Amino acid sequence: MKNIFKFLLVVLVSLPLGLQAQNTTCTDQLKMRKPMAPYRYNTASKSAMCQTGRKYEFVLPITKGMDYRIQFFASTVFNNNIDVKIIDMSTGEVVVNVPGKLQDDEPKSPQQTALQEYMDLKRNKFIHPFFDFTPVSSTSLKIMIDVKEVEVPQEQVQEYSYSDYDYEQPRQNQTQPAKEEGYAVPVEKNKGCISVYIIDRETEEDTF
């Protein structure tokens, strides 16, 4: 009888936790980030459920008088295997065109990749890639994200599910796994969150 009550207690305690986990969404990738002053969170930030082999576009209006910083975050299921392009809609010019990670090297600046962290030796810390924009006139930025097909070892894939979101990008094991027999991406496992995190601040007039 005592055991049954123990079991019941465990079930009652774990039920709401389980339901809470079910309700976890991509927005959680944004929720836990706090901008450092003088930057403030821009509500146009968006986190969306994305799938390998698909392309996504985010159209962001930006206003003269504000400086914008854009960062990208992706679930580990994508293994940083995305390409990011940003187009200035006023000129049609591609102003950013970077991969999620470098294949055989470590990034030398925070603008070299979209996701792979850069080691700032002066500050002795990892910096997540960011892209700064100052509009001289109000315009839109078109952010294009190409989520590449990726082959991941079966056992690695099984670690992730729809509700698994990694908030920090892994710093180790950045290389893509070798193509071998038995490596496959189950269709139901290749979804995850990609976040376009935007922060802004008033433009510093004397910058240019």
Added chain:
Amino acid sequence: MKIKATPICAIVAASALMFQSCAGDGNNQNNQQQQQDQQQTQTSQTNENNFYLIPSPEDLFAFTKDKNLQFVPGLTNPVENIDKYIDIKSKEINFGTYTADMAYSAAFGKYQESLKEFKVVRQLSDAIGIGNVFNQSLVNRIENVKEDRDSLKQISSDIYYDIQNFLDSKNRAKTMTLISTGGWLEFLYIVVNSVDKYDAENPTIQRIADQKIICDNLMLRLEQQQSDPAIKTTIADLTPLKDAFGELTVEKNQSSVSTGNNGAIKVGGGMKIKMTENNFKKIKETITSVRNNITINNVK
């Protein structure tokens, strides 16, 4: 022992149901609304991989700091209008107008006005199934907020952020679009009606002209969800405004992208939106008519 397992299972099943209902919005009407929204989101987005981002009213009013805009009492949607919102569409879109009013009052540090608008926003939030956002801790923050601009702005911003996250987590894209629409319309109405006379040199005039970019983005977002009847009628409501902005001239400049001293990429140099006095008058007339029809709920 085997016999006693049956009531225990029943308790467990009942608990599961109880928790499941707690995880929802709290009442059947809201659940139905949510299901409807989810269906619309799934079926209507032909280009579902495109996201048209719309700034919040708090972000839109950020420029008030430059002192070119003065607070004009009486421009906001009267709180008494809340009784006119019977259908879901008018409730959702006017939730957006009151959110913008709250951001406007907060941007100018108008504590009493903000408080009044907050109460209406909270009242409407229950009606559209997002009352969960306004938890006791948020209410306490509002009641104890310091009467200064930054604290008010922070709360206004936090409310919008929580609403956005809540709706995202419930896949209620349509509701978020209607709220964004109401917020942007109210912002535009307030700013346009805060300018007495057209002056090409007034930076606020340029800011109004620049709203063409947001108008275009908003229309694209609405069109993405147009299989929803409420969204379809909203597109019709906004079409005169889209047409008025469509008359603005976009001046193309020969400009290439460069990088500033701080490493920031300078963008936007390729075009400038021009607004003449006639354009301004037409936009003022149109936004006033569109916004008033929405706030007195005299729309299709």
